[in-house]
Amino acid sequence: MFYKKLFNKQSSIPESIKERMELVKSQAVPDHVAIIMDGNGRWAKSRALPRIAGHHEGMKVVRKISILANNIGIQTLTLFAFSTENWKRPKSEVDYLMKLPAEFLDIYLPELIDNNVKVQVIGEKEKIPSHTLLVVEKAIERTKNNNGLLLNFALNYGSRSEIIMAIKNIVKDIKCGNINERDINEDIFSQYLMTKDLADPDLLIRTSGEIRLSNFMLWQSAYTELWFTDCLWPDFDEGHFLDAIEQYQKRSRRFGGI
Numbered sequence: 001m002f003y004k005k006l007f008n009k010q011s012s013i014p015e016s017i018k019e020r021m022e023l024v025k026s027q028a029v030p031d032h033v034a035i036i037m038d039g040n041g042r043w044a045k046s047r048a049l050p051r052i053a054g055h056h057e058g059m060k061v062v063r064k065i066s067i068l069a070n071n072i073g074i075q076t077l078t079l080f081a082f083s084t085e086n087w088k089r090p091k092s093e094v095d096y097l098m099k100l101p102a103e104f105l106d107i108y109l110p111e112l113i114d115n116n117v118k119v120q121v122i123g124e125k126e127k128i129p130s131h132t133l134l135v136v137e138k139a140i141e142r143t144k145n146n147n148g149l150l151l152n153f154a155l156n157y158g159s160r161s162e163i164i165m166a167i168k169n170i171v172k173d174i175k176c177g178n179i180n181e182r183d184i185n186e187d188i189f190s191q192y193l194m195t196k197d198l199a200d201p202d203l204l205i206r207t208s209g210e211i212r213l214s215n216f217m218l219w220q221s222a223y224t225e226l227w228f229t230d231c232l233w234p235d236f237d238e239g240h241f242l243d244a245i246e247q248y249q250k251r252s253r254r255f256g257g258i
């Protein structure tokens with residue numbers, strides 16, 4: 001098949017990277033890595049290209065990093081497309097963005113399926129147009145039995161509204177007697193979040209030099225190692241990703257203990 005030849009999982013990874021991959025795989029890799037993908041607009045602007053060229057380039061990086069994460073045995077990769085221009089975006093860009101998932105899945109879903117990748121989404125799906133949601137639901141359906149990397153897209157996701165929604169549902173459950181106020185603890189609370197079936201992220205990567213969490217997984221990242229890079233998302237490659245994993249493996253993780 002065309003994509004098999006073009007995207008054969010080994011051939012698309014440079015030699016130098018393969019050696020670093022083996023070294024990383026010889027130690028404990030983080031189970032759950034989250035990435036705030038930032039910098040598409042700036043990347044395009046610095047090349048006098050339209051912003052959507054940055055998003056298009058960013059999509060290719062989504063594929064590259066997903067395949068690498070799957071190859072080194074990461075369980076869950078959560079991708080959050082952050083952009084401060086969310087509300088300032090021109091309509092043409094929003095329309096393009098809502099078509100991007102369909103384009104991404106048309107091109108890469110066969111390869112993701114071939115790599116045993118499972119696609120899921122978290123966030124308020126209601127605000128995603130139905131044509132976009134349709135292709136996403138199909139991708140979720142077609143990959144639901146895969147047990148390789150869980151590729152989790154955060155779409156229209158905001159951590160504070162997720163927490164408020166959890167509180168409202170807990171109050172509802174107390175009122176109708178499903179749970180008792182004194183039973184509430186961190187584990188019970190976590191079950192009311194959109195990430196209830198996911199482990200907390202072990203490592204959070206953010207590109208483009210911004211050093212902020214931007215309302216992303218605030219509860220879940222209580223003990224998450226944070227790794228920031230000035231690199232803009234479209235320029236982010238396997239080397240940068242392995243830099244973050246290698247640094248994570250060097251840091252001794254303390255979970256608040258000594």
Ligand SMILES: CC(C)Oc1ccc(CN(CCC(N)=O)C(=O)c2cnn(Cc3ccccc3)c2-c2ccc3sccc3c2)cc1
Pocket residue numbers: 037038040055056058059062079080081082083097098100101102104105119120121128132136139153154155156233
């Ligand atoms: C299963 C998966 C393929 O489907 C979806 C994935 C996301 C969304 C939500 N979405 C697009 C619509 C919106 N909310 O603007 C974003 O989060 C958003 C905002 N900017 N960019 C550009 C960008 C592209 C690449 C990297 C960063 C930003 C994206 C974005 C994010 C990741 C990927 S991967 C294929 C397309 C795409 C588009 C809906 C469905």
